[in-house]
Amino acid sequence: MDEEDIVKCTECNGRELERDDARGEIICANCGLVLDDRIVDPGAEWRVFSIEQGEQRGRVGAPMTEMLHDKGLSTDIDWQNRDYSGKSIGNGRTRSQFYRMRKWQKRSRVSNSRERNLSMALAEMDRIASRLELPKSVRERSARIYRHCIKDNLIRGRSIEGVTAACLYLSCRLCGVPRTLDEIAQSARTGRKEIGRTTRLIKRKLKIRADIPTPDMYTARFCSQLGLGAAVSSKADEIIALCHEWEIDCGRGPVGMCAASIYIAGVVLDNRRTQREIAEIAGVTEVTIRNRYKEIVQRLNIDSTNF
DNA sequence: AAGACGAAAGTGGTTGA
């Protein structure tokens, strides 16, 4: 888990956290509680003085990933009875030895219920993320949150699907590429209600602070889904910025604000979509778009001449 | 006929006593 995920010390609520790369720990500066261990040190532990030396010293395998239940680090024993050079491994005795090794390898890897739970969840997570075309960073972060859920016993009594979807929903928001609850729910195997409920629980228990998304986080995606170009998109962002300046957006849902801004931008630039079309993509009703639209036009005095 | 408009009643989540 990143430092951004932990905002407060669970012991004393202190907000000053220190990162210790040498030990791989995150520590509360106030009371000294270790909040997270095994963080990844991004640096190398050796120094290089030339490119060739760097290449020599670099030991690079597949990257560690949160998306595999063993983080991609455990050993595989191939099913073929061949050694490293491809020669077949001979007699019956070594063969049966390999058979036993494979068996125990499998058993030790997905051994307990937690591991099984995790690998199921990660598979489900991957399925939803693929359908929503979510970037890898979002998946990694989501997997990280899920691991913490397991650690804090948040899964018991809840469905894997629900917690998985909630982790993704949260992760999207944390990564600045928010999806609406409806979008997640459409690809998940649970309802919007459960995802929302579980999300709130995770936020509370893991003390994750996720700011409410701003309207401009949706513009690019909605516009491209509507087949609108960069011109409309950036005009919509302009309107959103103005609305924020004039506090027209306070207390309003960000999706509705975005939808209305896109509608106005379309009208202004003579590249319009109907309220119906935008409402469909954004997941709000035409009425909401109309209400926002009315307020914005009124307060900003927008008409065809001044925009 | 499609799109836009707006009134009115209903819904689900948040807040504060």
Place this chain on the structure above:
DNA sequence: TCAACAACTTTCGTCTT
């Protein structure tokens, strides 16, 4: 825990292009 509340939805009749 419950009621008040604001935002948003649903529904539907009317107006505009």
